Amino acid sequence: MATLYFGGVAEQVVTREEFTLEHAREVLKDEVVAIIGYGVQGPGQALNLRDNGITVIVGQRKNSKSWDKAIHDGFVPGKTLFEIEAALILGTIICYLLSDAAQIEYWPKVKKHLTSGKALYFSHGFGITFNTHTGIVPPSDVDVFLVAPKGSGTSLRRMFLENRGLNSSYALYQDATGRGRERVVALGIAIGSGYLFETDFKKEVYSDLVGERGTLMGAILGLFAAQYEVLRKNGHSPSEAFNETIEELTQSLMPLVSENGMDWMYANCSTTAQRGALDWWKRFRDVNLPLFEALYESVTTGQEAQQVIDSNSKSDYRIRLEAELSALRESEMWQAGKTVRSLRPENN
Incomplete structure (x- = not known):
């Protein structure tokens, strides 16, 4: 981590200099990152991960506009594009990028496939922070974390293609494997973040909604x-x-x-x-x-x-x-x- 000063206040951040893309690839080399949902954040994160050499699959409702968009973006049905439940089975890191309402709807299916050692990834703290409203309570034997780009998925992709980075926050909610922190930071680097600053799920969703x-x-x-x-x-x-x-x-x-x-x-x-x-x-x-x-x-x-x-x-x-x-x-x-x-x- 690097120590930076923001208006005189010291803060620990992660940059691409000390946590390199090569190191992120090493951390994620045996993972299958399943992007569940191909709407707002899904395309930008999936494409950046793929371009950075990470194994990525997409889970999306078949014959939807987002399914067609994933095909247009080069994801292949039956190889790198699957219906949601099939992607949940194959993924070792489940990137839960559906809308907040859809996350509630699909949670029983997602939870069923969160077997021991997998990771549940969010880009928004809503589902976990407001779990009395959403019912999203992960099993205790999986890692749970988030990376939240400070902008739209479109901006994340556009800046990646311009060889720039969109800053992101990250948070570790549950570290069941002992590898949670390196997994989440590796993902933050691999999706194209400029730098990463640490937060927690509550602070992320509170600041985001405000x-x-x-x-x-x-x-x-x-x-x-x-x-x-x-x-x-x-x-x-x-x-x-x-x-x-x-x-x-x-x-x-x-x-x-x-x-x-x-x-x-x-x-x-x-x-x-x-x-x-x-x-x-x-x-x-x-x-x-x-x-x-x-x-x-x-x-x-x-x-x-x-x-x-x-x-x-x-x-x-x-x-x-x-x-x-x-x-x-x-x-x-x-x-x-x-x-x-x-x-x-x-x-x-």
């Missing part, structure tokens, strides 16, 4: 919508409102923040922008702080978990979801965004 509902998706969309609406109400065109709200942020500013930090951005903008940002950011923090505190409480008490399970288990969930997504997609703001994106130079 992040998804907060600055990663929910809060940022809310801020976008509020600013866009104010600009439009005051006579600004859709193009101007979208560019000032979203396009400049995502295309110009955020890449620079990613490269250099927000402090650099503040130091390298106009004095007018600098003064305004310094005057207003604490006001936005103070307004949002109680909301984030309420969100964190909702997550840690299990209220969010129960809401997710209740909603996703309803028979008409997909229909209602599509209606909500359609309303978002057809809103003026995101229709304006579609037009703005089409006018980018790379699209012409």
